[in-house]
Amino acid sequence: MIAVSHLSKQFKTPVTKEGRFKGIRTLLSRDYRIKEAVSDISFSIEPGEFVGYIGPNGAGKSTTIKMLSGILHPSSGEVQIAGMNPHRERRQVARRLGVLFGQRTQLWWDLPVCDSFDILAAMYGLSSEAKANQLNQLVDLLDLSPFMDTPVRKLSLGQRMRADIVAALLHNPDILFLDEPTIGLDLIAKRNIREFLRSINLELGKTILLTTHDMDDIEQLCGRVIVINDGRLGFDGTIDGLRRRIGLPTLIRVTYRNAIMLHDLQTEDSSLKIISHEDRSLTVACNREQLTAMDALKRLEQLGEIEDVHMDEPDFEDVVHRVY
Numbered sequence: 001m002i003a004v005s006h007l008s009k010q011f012k013t014p015v016t017k018e019g020r021f022k023g024i025r026t027l028l029s030r031d032y033r034i035k036e037a038v039s040d041i042s043f044s045i046e047p048g049e050f051v052g053y054i055g056p057n058g059a060g061k062s063t064t065i066k067m068l069s070g071i072l073h074p075s076s077g078e079v080q081i082a083g084m085n086p087h088r089e090r091r092q093v094a095r096r097l098g099v100l101f102g103q104r105t106q107l108w109w110d111l112p113v114c115d116s117f118d119i120l121a122a123m124y125g126l127s128s129e130a131k132a133n134q135l136n137q138l139v140d141l142l143d144l145s146p147f148m149d150t151p152v153r154k155l156s157l158g159q160r161m162r163a164d165i166v167a168a169l170l171h172n173p174d175i176l177f178l179d180e181p182t183i184g185l186d187l188i189a190k191r192n193i194r195e196f197l198r199s200i201n202l203e204l205g206k207t208i209l210l211t212t213h214d215m216d217d218i219e220q221l222c223g224r225v226i227v228i229n230d231g232r233l234g235f236d237g238t239i240d241g242l243r244r245r246i247g248l249p250t251l252i253r254v255t256y257r258n259a260i261m262l263h264d265l266q267t268e269d270s271s272l273k274i275i276s277h278e279d280r281s282l283t284v285a286c287n288r289e290q291l292t293a294m295d296a297l298k299r300l301e302q303l304g305e306i307e308d309v310h311m312d313e314p315d316f317e318d319v320v321h322r323v324y
């Protein structure tokens with residue numbers, strides 16, 4: 001559905017001059033600095049996948065999304081969206097693609113929400129029946145009816161984001177690029193938007209590429225995560241795969257029926273490390289790269305009869321910070 005091959009983007013910016021008339025001298029200067037914002041990135045996304053595209057500030061995420069949606073032309077490499085080139089076949093690609101930039105709205109600031117939808121429907125050449133069908137469904141699902149007649153500038157951030165999601169989906173695209181769709185929202189608004197995105201992915205089979213700094217979005221929604229850092233691809237795989245690669249340990253807390261003696265526990269390798277021990281309870285750090293949770297429990301069972309087990313997976317936010 002989405003194929004990206006050796007994609008790179010360089011930006012050329014004039015070097016700022018110092019001293020008198022520096023503005024004019026910078027403008028006339030032939031000294032340029034080259035910034036490699038995206039560097040030799042390749043990945044492909046299958047229909048119906050929900051993929052997180054993450055990285056620190058300035059990593060090259062928005063630049064990638066802009067090249068995928070045909071807004072920017074790559075310096076080298078190739079992008080195909082549903083077999084089409086988004087730059088050369090921009091109109092055809094636009095029909096298959098919905099794009100949301102959470103930090104900006106694509107609605108008309110002073111117009112009521114419903115007027116913005118009318119303009120967008122006309123731009124996409126939707127029949128009045130197709131528009132009504134889409135709006136009936138989306139307005140209901142995202143609970144937009146109470147403010148359809150309100151000017152966009154008067155909406156709360158959560159209402160505006162829901163209206164922008166409807167705008168991105170109005171022409172019923174099968175691919176969605178979402179750049180920070182939950183930015184600045186409260187917990188309930190985030191939860192509602194996540195539920196909606198999950199349902200359009202699972203029930204309607206939309207292919208979604210999500211860029212966000214909110215690791216809860218990624219953990220709750222994405223089956224796969226692509227990490228970009230300083231323009232380069234750092235990881236492409238499942239969230240569990242990312243956890244395993246970073247190797248932060250899982251903490252296993254075990255309570256035994258009776259007091260235990262520690263000398264029976266095999267800890268000679270680095271796969272299982274004792275963190276604390278108190279009479280009947282034991283906490284160990286298990287390196288899941290080297291030892292499965294089942295095998296760790298088998299070793300722990302040798303110390304006595306287990307009454308209760310509690311496992312703490314490494315926090316995903318910590319995992320991601322290690323990749324950055």
Ligand SMILES: Nc1ncnc2c1ncn2[C@@H]1O[C@H](COP(=O)(O)OP(=O)(O)OP(=O)(O)O)[C@@H](O)[C@H]1O
Pocket residue numbers: 011012013035036037055056057058059060061062063064
């Ligand atoms: N038009 C431009 N001209 C020059 N440099 C640019 C331009 N657009 C982006 N850059 C630079 O390219 C790099 C990648 O920027 P980009 O906006 O893609 O990052 P990002 O991962 O989306 O960051 P953030 O999470 O902060 O939004 C940055 O160093 C940025 O300053």
